[in-house]
Amino acid sequence: MAPAAATGGSTLPSGFSVFTTLPDLLFIFEFIFGGLVWILVASSLVPWPLVQGWVMFVSVFCFVATTTLIILYIIGAHGGETSWVTLDAAYHCTAALFYLSASVLEALATITMQDGFTYRHYHENIAAVFSYIATLLYVVHAVFSLIRWKSS
Numbered sequence: 150m151a152p153a154a155a156t157g158g159s160t161l162p163s164g165f166s167v168f169t170t171l172p173d174l175l176f177i178f179e180f181i182f183g184g185l186v187w188i189l190v191a192s193s194l195v196p197w198p199l200v201q202g203w204v205m206f207v208s209v210f211c212f213v214a215t216t217t218l219i220i221l222y223i224i225g226a227h228g229g230e231t232s233w234v235t236l237d238a239a240y241h242c243t244a245a246l247f248y249l250s251a252s253v254l255e256a257l258a259t260i261t262m263q264d265g266f267t268y269r270h271y272h273e274n275i276a277a278v279f280s281y282i283a284t285l286l287y288v289v290h291a292v293f294s295l296i297r298w299k300s301s
Contacts, residue, residue: 160301161233163225172293175286176219179244182283183212186251189277196261200254204280207251211244211287231301238298241291248284255280 167173187208190201218240227233255277 160229161222161227163222167222172290175290176215179215179286182279182286183208183215185279186277186283187212197258200258204251204255207247214240234298234301238294241287241294245287245291248280248287252280252284
């Protein structure tokens with residue numbers, strides 16, 4: 150927690166500068182695509198309720214956690230402490246892993262629906278491909294967060 154580390158480029162932004170820094174700008178897109186995944190999975194028919202439950206848990210958990218983090222960053226609750234950089238990296242790595250597992254399970258459920266379900270239900274689940282976009286966003290954010298964590 151040396152002053153040099155707190156003033157370097159490895160600190161978290163606060164205020165509306167959250168919307169101008171590269172890894173933290175991804176919060177907005179994670180919020181949008183995570184919300185789309187939540188809405189689409191909630192409105193779709195999945196043949197395995199356990200799969201739909203996991204995908205819903207991941208999308209709701211990440212949506213709420215992302216919203217909470219962006220609000221905390223905007224109000225400057227982190228106070229420039231390096232422990233928040235660790236929290237940011239850990240959260241985004243966990244979210245990326247969760248979203249990857251949810252995306253694979255949702256794709257598997259969609260593939261099994263190809264035969265025997267109505268065309269509309271199949272396309273609702275195809276639309277859940279947004280989970281892969283959310284996964285990509287969380288992976289990119291996790292990589293940038295790990296770089297920021299390593300340099301802090």
